[in-house]
Amino acid sequence: MDPVATDPTYGLSSQQVRERIAAGEVNTLPPRSGRSTWQIIRDNVFTRINALLGVLFALVMVTGSWMNGAFGLLIVANSIIGIIQELRAKHTLDSLAVVGEAHPTVRREGREQAVERDDVVLGDILVIKPGEQIVVDGVVSEADYLEIDESLLTGESDPIPKEPGDEIMSGSFVSSGTGTYRATKVGADAYAAQLTAAAAKFSLVHSELQSGINRILQVITWILIPVGIVTIIGQIRVGENDWRAIILAVAAALVPMIPEGLVLITSTAFALGVIRLGYRKCLVNELPAIEGLARVDVVCADKTGTLTENAMAFGRLEVLGTYDEEEARMALRQLAAADSAPNSSMLAIIDGVGQAEHTWDVAEIQPFTSAKKWSGVSFHEQGHWVLGAPDVLVDAESAAGVRAGEIAATGLRVLLLGRASATVTDDAAPGRVDPVALVILEQRVRPDAADTLEYFRSQGVDVKIISGDNAESVGAVTRSLGVEAGEPVDARTLTEANFSETVNDSQVFGRVTPQQKRSMVAALQEAGHTVAMTGDGVNDVLALKDADLGVAMGSGTAATRSVAKIVLLDDRFATLPHVVGEGRRVLGNIERVANLFLTKTIYSSILAVLVLLFSLPFPFQPIHVTITGWFTIGIPAFLLSLPPNNEKARSGFVQRVLRLGVPAGAVVAAASFVTYLLVRVPEGTETQATQASTAALLALIISATWVLATVARPYEWWKMLLILLPLLGYGIIFTANFTQRIFILDSSNTHMMLTGMVIGLIGAALIEGLWWMLGAITGERKPLWKPRAEREAEAAQRRIERAARKAEEGTNES
Helix, strand or coil, X not given: CCHHHHCXXXXXXXXXXXXXXXXXXXXXXXXXXXXXXXXXXXXXXXXXXXXXXXXXXXXXXXXXXXXXXXXXXXXXXXXXXXXXXXXXXXXXXXXXXXXXXXXXXXXXXXXXXXXXXXXXXXXXXXXXXXXXXXXXXXXXXXXXXXXXXCHHHHCCCCCEECXXXXXXXXXXXXXXXXXXXXXXXXXXXCCCHHHHHCCCECCCCCCHHHHHHHHHHHHHHHHHHHHHHHHHHHHXXXXXXXXXXXXXXXXXXXXXXXXXXXXXXXXXXXXXXXXXXXXXXXXXXXCHHHHHHHHCCEEEECCECCCEEEEEEEEEXXXXXXXXXXXXXXXXXXXXXXXXXXXXXXXXXXXXXCCCCCCCCEEEEECCCCCCCEEEEXXXXXXXXXXXXXXXXXXXXXXXXXXXXXXXXXXXXXXXXXXXXXXXXXXXXXXXXXXXXXXXXXXXXXXXXXXXXXXXXXXXXXXXEECCCCXXXXXXXXXXXXXXXXXXXXXXXCCCCCHHHHHXXXXXXXXXXXXXXXXXXXXXXXXXXXXXXXXXXXXXXXXXXXXXXXXXXXXXXXXXXXXXXXXXXXXXXXXXXXXXXXXXXXXHHHHHHHHHHHHHHHHHHHHHHHHHHCCCCCCCCHHHXXXXXXXXXXXXXXXXXXXXXXXXXXXXXXXXXXXXXXXXXXXXXXXXXXXXXXXCCCCCCHHHXXXXXXXXXXXXXXXXXXXXXXXXXXXXXXXXHHHHHHHHHHHHHXXXXXXXXXXXXXCCCHHHHHHHHHHHHHHHHHHHHHHHHHHHHHCCCCCCECCHHHHHHHHHHHHHHHHHHHHHHHHHHC
């Protein structure tokens, strides 16, 4: 007899599992990090930038001028650096995803065991509890008050009761009750395999930053073709007949137009962000989440697991009326014995009152849900017992309700144990409740919670505490952290008329239902906010999915982790400031870098057009534009992409980059071209032509360096050194004989060099004036030195670090 077909308590045998693996009937899913090693290599080698540089490099190599082909090294550097960083990020994501993903429980040969998601085979019996996600399609084989939430698949918000024989789909999750189901479709055949496999996808899609850069690159690609044609025409018009010289002129004009390092630095910055956050046990399910949290201005956080630690401790019992403590303890033991999937509150109660030696005969069970906020059991002989929120089970004005409110106002969690008049599964349940005792649970405030909240306050990020607990209890915990959040709001008092206004104006909310959490996210988004939602329970799933950024706790349910874009594997709310900081680091720094690269593209394009209009030979060799990028763009851009940046992210990346890059590029081009016009000797010797090019290059470098000086603001000591770097680097290149020979320079003509220096300084002054003018027009001018708010934010991050280390040391010692 086949035990699989007749006895779900037995499950598959070892032999049957091996047969199914051999037949390929395994839950094989796509790679956790989305792209394979080969795809990463291919995507970094075969890029638009590399293609453009490759064609130009090949043309220059045909001329035999090897030194002028030095820019070809950029192809190799871009590819190697990009590949290494993305492979490091992939390794980080893969290792973290293994830790953070769900491990379904299967029943084989009568024993239950946790397995990897990919090890589930066709016909496996999977055991499920509240909060667990259905990882493969199947048919229910056992059900104990089992309810499945299919809202992620169908949009149906009400949980659906399931009985043996009913079908369930992967991607749904258990709302309440327990049971088992037999896997009928696995791997790619499952209904929602795509949903569960998207756990750690390394992707830059839907990123405003990336799409903005792509738009810039597309425009540049289209500009390159006419500029190349214009340069060829211009060289022919000035009588240049040597095809080698024409190719070198075209390369010199086009190479600086290609922002070769922008894409590299962007992908590197994102990859480094993933790696840095990985060190903090933060799994980035979707790479744009780093960018998303940088834009967040409202964080909705639950009290439990964020301000307080997940685990609760049993405090005491406070009996009510004529009941005695032993009677209350006995009832709690029986409720615990009947609960097949105890939550954190019930686990704390079990730890406090112990386990029942003999169990009562159970008639009906009503599992706990966040919507009801109570659970209960009807016993055949001992009646109907309920446990839940006091202000839900009894009148708040009653003696039990008043006393519960007094205790909750101190920040403790209070549950009411009572005897109900109705069977717990009746529609009218629980009916009238006779209070028996108050169960007081203690919650430990996280040591880094106060500094975390202070960090968000200093950064202009509004934190709203949204909890299913008693509003006064939530308010008391928030106040204990030094946060003036006003009066806590009981979400049951909210009406459709005042809902949106109250949600946007208030800070602390208690007795919030799952549907209200979802509505709160929508209300904040409608008011123009970018919302992050943290959560760990089944009740948080829909709100996490609807938020701009869902953040799940690592110890939370599999369902919350699957829909979240970020998972805090160590459950530390204090990690969020670092995620915010990482996002702001990427966005703010890449914007600075983009300004440098776009300025180079603009001045190169304008120079090419001016040369044609004035019928002049192109002033520079390809090696000239290569060395120009070293100290004014390449090295500074890389270093500027790394430091912390607490500047709040804003929309309009492309517009802001164009706003500075276009006029600044025009100034740099004008300074260089005017110098060339003034110092060039018509029909001069080759030496005079090289001297004129050197002077024009000096003017270009001085004005381009000042673009760097404005982009680098606000200043710090290391940024000042970064601005002085071109003076030192180019000072050596322009004065040492061997470097002048290598780079085809000649600075021996003092008059020409002075002309280039003066005009370059005028260009720098114009760029400085442009910076001040744009700041006055837009109101977005950066301060010259790091502002106090940024220094406070960095200090808050350091305090969070110290508090976290202290807490970790205390945990290790215990």
